[in-house]
Amino acid sequence: MPSRQLSTLLLYSILFSSFFILSACKSTPEPVKTVHVTPKKLSHLPYDAATHGKDIVxxxxxxxxxxxxxASNGNIKMLSKAQCQIDISAHRGDFRQPESSYNAISAALNDxxxxxEIDVMLLGDGTWVNHHDSQTGRATVHYTGERFKLERMNLKEFKRLKLxxxxxxxxxxxxxxxxxxxxxIxxxxxxxxxxLNVExxxxxxxxxxxxxxxxLRKYVGHEGYYFSSSEQDTLVKLRGINxxxxxxxxxGGHPTSIDILRSDLRKGASNDAYYLENHTNIERASNYGTKRYRSRYQDHTSTDALKKLRAKLGYNSGIHLDIRSYMQNSGVKQRAQRLGMKVYSYSLNGTDYHQSQLLKLSKNNLPDxxxxxxxxxxxxxxxxxAAVPAQRYQAVTDLGQYIVSLPVDADFDRFKEMLGYQHEGYYLSLTSGLKSIYSAKAKVVPASTPTPLLEHGFPTITDEKIDTHTGDSIILTLPSSNAK
Structure with a gap:
């Protein structure tokens, strides 16, 4: 073998040996990646379920x-909604998130x-945006603090708004x-x-x-969305398109609902600093709650009115009613069904009122x-x-036993708060606030000024009332101090 080739071979051998020795002599080993394995007993849970942590099984x-x-985000969710025979739409996305935001849509889907449901409107430059109000100031704010009508804004200005x-x-x-x-998204x-309900x-x-x-066809697909609007002309145009x-x-909202909403806004304006600052604009926004609104209000729940609506909008259509209007027209669902139409309900007076009215209806009379x-x-x-205990599981940990012990009306939307009462025998009810697991209702003390607890929605627990009424006197004769 020529000496030059031999020298080259020896050089490569030395380099390879040096590399091997240096690799073997590393003082710090490669970090071992921890792979979390879902416990076998939890393998049936949905993909977003929490599967690690203390007592998680x-x-x-x-x-x-x-x-x-x-769920891994800390929320309690239903395993199955098979019993829930009603379409549930998230009003402007998840109610816990800012309106017109990424999180409002994402969280609602995750839940x-x-x-x-989202609201869309046009800017002055023709851009469609996710926004409910016709002007800024409530859910969105311009960086200058000024209020702007969206129909006069362009996209560049819209992107300067803050939620x-x-x-x-x-x-x-x-x-x-x-x-x-x-x-x-x-x-x-x-x-x-x-x-996606695009209003x-x-x-x-x-x-x-x-x-x-x-x-919508491009990004969502033709079966993934539908439209709603308070303008029949808009819907008629859409039917021609799709x-x-x-x-x-x-x-439109029932006149009584409008009056209550307007009254609530005025109360807010006199008591809340934010509303006080925007008093003029709130009054302007609530002007529709007047006699003029009542005179212009039209009810479309009669058979003839529904037929006319059906003729305009076509076979795949429906009517969305303020819950007060729905309750006052009890046969509207049956009339709509005969025409192949759906009926949805909403409320201007809060979700508690909405649900209280729905609870008065039989399952067959609930809206679609x-x-x-x-x-x-x-x-x-x-x-x-749909979340009634089957009583088939025997819990072994303190937390598991607390969950098993909770009555049917426990409010699992407030599960984190409820854990604060785990060792006190109380729980948070869907309808009655703080209650005793053993059927003894906690008493609430009325307060003229909010306490820190009341500000966060917690009632104040008081001790049992003591009867201080004095009856007949009892005379006791004590022995004299000199007595032996």
């Missing part, structure tokens, strides 16, 4: 006995709503999203049976409505769907008892 099995499970936190009215470092962004995270707030010509429908999509006519600011669990449990 017992906790999940105790919840599972009630058709519930703990297994059947559909997610407002629902819970404390603080501004967030987050902007509202456009309609296209909303559609993309929905499409990326939806389950096959979930739909159109702007008057738009056929070209802009065609653009909107094309965006002959098969569901169209829901939103009938509800647009609510509540969780699917709460609606399903209150209307269908």
């Amino acid at each position: 017992d906790t999940q099995l105790a919840l599972g006995d009630r058709n519930l499970y703990l 297994n709503f059947n559909s997610v 407002r936190d629902k819970h404390n009215n603080n501004l967030l470092n987050e902007r509202p999203i456009t309609a296209k962004e909303s559609f993309k 929905f499409a990326a995270q939806r389950l096959p049976n979930q739909k 159109i707030k702007s008057k738009a010509n056929g070209q802009k409505l065609l653009e909107l429908d094309n965006m 002959p098969i999509v569901y169209l829901g006519f939103v009938q 769907g509800v647009i609510v600011d509540a969780t699917p669990y709460k609606i399903c449990q209150q209307l269908f008892n």
